[in-house]
Amino acid sequence: MxxxxxxxxxxxxxxxxxxxxxxxxxxxxxxxxxxxxxxxxxxxxxxxxxxxxxxxxxxxxxxxxxxxxxxxxxxxLVWPTRRTLFRGAEVFSRTYDSPGGSGDIPHFTSxxxxxxxxxxxxxxxxxxxxxxxxxxxxxxxxxxxxxxxxxxxxxxxxxxxxxxxxxxxxxxxxxxxxxxxGDQSENAFLIADIEEIEDEQRELERVFHYDAPAADGRNVLLVPFTGGWRLDIQCIEGDDPEELSSEERMREFIRDIMGERYEDNLQWVSSYYFxxxxxxxxxxxxxxxxxxxxxxxxxxxxxxxxxxxxxxxxxxxxxxxxxxxxxxxxxxxxxxxxxxxxxxxxxxxxxxxxxxxxxxYLQGEDPVTVLQKEAAASLADQFETAGEWLDDAPYGPHGTPPIVSTGNY
Ligand SMILES: Cc1cc2nc3c(=O)[nH]c(=O)nc-3n(C[C@H](O)[C@H](O)[C@H](O)COP(=O)(O)OP(=O)(O)OC[C@H]3O[C@@H](n4cnc5c(N)ncnc54)[C@H](O)[C@@H]3O)c2cc1C
Missing domain, CATH: 3.50.50.60 (FAD/NAD(P)-binding domain)
Structure with missing residues (x-):
């Protein structure tokens, strides 16, 4: 030695x-x-x-x-818009004038x-x-x-x-x-990065789509970051994550969710049980x-x-x-x-x-959670809070740990 x-x-x-x-x-x-x-x-x-x-x-x-x-x-980048759809219909959208806040350091960056x-x-x-x-x-x-x-x-x-x-x-x-x-998630998730197209005027918005028709009824999350998009698809019962994360199948997902122009832009894909x-x-x-x-x-x-x-x-x-x-x-x-x-x-x-x-919440197939989501979606037109609840819930509570000295998490 x-x-x-x-x-x-x-x-x-x-x-x-x-x-x-x-x-x-x-x-x-x-x-x-x-x-x-x-x-x-x-x-x-x-x-x-x-x-x-x-x-x-x-x-x-x-x-x-x-x-x-x-x-x-x-x-x-700091995306200004958060938007949620439920089975093809928009249930919430909000755009902030100053999404990062006013200081040198924004609330987040992507x-x-x-x-x-x-x-x-x-x-x-x-x-x-x-x-x-x-x-x-x-x-x-x-x-x-x-x-x-x-x-x-x-x-x-x-x-x-x-x-x-x-x-x-x-x-x-x-x-x-x-x-x-600890535990492991029941569902698998497909996570992919898709390169941005130069000069594309796509809205910089974080979009969550419950039971998205373009993904055959799976939940879809789309988040912009510098130079690309994070696409997150939640597998459903009976899915084979290996098969779904193949390049060929991902190209189809990308075409159906983001449009044909993006289908050749898959940078990276993986499937996870968390x-x-x-x-x-x-x-x-x-x-x-x-x-x-x-x-x-x-x-x-x-x-x-x-x-x-x-x-x-x-x-x-x-x-x-x-x-x-x-x-x-x-x-x-x-x-x-x-x-x-x-x-x-x-x-x-x-x-x-x-x-x-x-x-x-995301995996929740119990009747109460399903009913809550459906009720919120049906009320979202009249009550913004119902849509906002649907928009917020996939990310968990906002709070930070009780004992922190320097950071927040
Ligand atoms: C799909 C996905 C999305 C995510 N999104 C987010 C997000 O948006 N925000 C967020 O905060 N987190 C996110 N995360 C989590 C984040 O990626 C990890 O928490 C982070 O990489 C952990 O960093 P780490 O340094 O602890 O471990 P790692 O990044 O795994 O680094 C460990 C290092 O140790 C080295 N190493 C391993 N064994 C040894 C050894 N025996 N001796 C010496 N070196 C060794 C490895 O080579 C590696 O370089 C995400 C994770 C995934 C999978």
Whole structure:
């Protein structure tokens, strides 16, 4: 084993959006970090995932690396119109004059995750933080004084703390003996990105269509982002998600939902059953390892809480580690790390519940939910609140977790 011991006090497993945010948040607090990433520098991250970035996340990123939040704002788009249809008929539409609000940072922006990550890479370079590529964390050993990590290539790394931001299949989570607990969605969802057509005058609107005739009665969500559209189709009983997500079948969906001009513009498609799970603990017994992002929790994307809450985890992990590094007693070190776990486990429970409510509503085939939706649709012409309820419900409740110190999720 070669001794590649680092001088950084903090090791980070994973260079996804959460690991990179953690490194930036530590740097902003004067703490060096070493990022260990399993994949190679030339990897392809093109399968777009997060597009909806909340204002609180943009503010966090701006705070830890001035210019990063505003770069994402400049790159992203804020759609002014929200619209809902029910079986072919419009039940709600509202256009805002100033959809992002009045400050430098809007309420949200819509930008592909791959672009967000590109800006994070630039920010890391500006801050002088290197990513160690091809460094897959394999073994984690903690003690009351620190952490020893071995990567799959046999190298050894030591730090005072380790942030496990190595995604849903986290090795760090397994190494500290934490387990995922939770459920999986009943329905599968087809998610595709469709490239925008140059000079197309398509309305920038987020559209939810219940039982859309163009998708043979499936629910359809269409969301614009810079350079394209996110198309989300909810499978129904008897569907074969593999077959439906074939290129040929997706071209048909795109033609029927968006029009013939778009049918050659499929950039990426995948089918998902969404997991709704969180680790039974976010920290190790020695209070030296902190899980963050999808290593700690996996959420259905309705309400867009996945990456957003992962970046809040990253910022809070950095804050806890900064306080722990300055601590003069071991008990205070333990306290700071335990407070991190208390806050972020609570936040994850809240976010899981919110995403779960959205999922339950979308999947809800029980007679009460079906009747509620139909009643609201039939009243929407006379009562705007009925249409607004239909427009709002697929994304779950608006609230944010009760215990938050820096971010909102
Ligand atoms: C279809 C879809 C739509 C979504 N939409 C949204 C949205 O609009 N808004 C939102 O907030 N979220 C959304 N999400 C969720 C969001 O994509 C994730 O929450 C986010 O990518 C999690 O980031 P992460 O850094 O925790 O994990 P990842 O992005 O998975 O990154 C983990 C990193 O760790 C590396 N790694 C893995 N194992 C190891 C190891 N052993 N050692 C070292 N490195 C390792 C991986 O290579 C990777 O680089 C969506 C997700 C999906 C699937």
């Amino acid at each position: 070669s001794g590649d011991t680092t001088a950084s006090p903090v090791l980070i497993a994973g260079a996804g959006p959460v690991g990179m945010s953690a490194a930036l948040a530590l740097h902003a607090r004067g703490i060096d970090a070493t990022i260990l990433e399993a994949e190679s520098a030339d990897r392809d991250r093109s399968g777009s995932r997060a597009i909806y970035v909340h204002g609180s996340t943009l503010r966090t990123l701006e705070r830890v690396h001035p210019g990063l939040g505003t770069d994402l704002v400049d790159e992203g 930008v592909p995750q791959v672009v967000t990550e590109d800006y994070m890479h630039d920010a890391l370079a500006e801050a002088g933080i290197d990513i160690h590529w091809d460094a897959e964390v394999d073994i984690v050993e903690s003690s009351p004084d620190g952490v020893r990590v071995e990567t799959a290539d046999g190298r050894e790394w030591r730090g005072e703390f380790l942030i496990g931001a190595d995604g849903g299949g986290s090795t760090v989570r397994k190494e500290i003996g934490a387990n995922f607990e 997991l709704q799970v969180m680790a039974d603990t976010f920290i190790d017994d020695d209070r030296r390892v902190l899980l963050a992002g999808e290593a700690a929790h996996l959420l259905a994307p309705f309400g867009a809480r996945g990456m957003n809450s992962g970046i809040a985890d990253a910022d809070e992990a950095a804050s806890a580690i900064a306080a722990a590094i300055d601590a003069k007693t071991d008990a205070v070190v333990r306290d700071e790390v335990e407070l991190y776990a208390a806050r972020r486990e609570k936040a994850a429970e809240f976010n899981l519940d919110a995403a779960g409510q959205a999922l339950e």
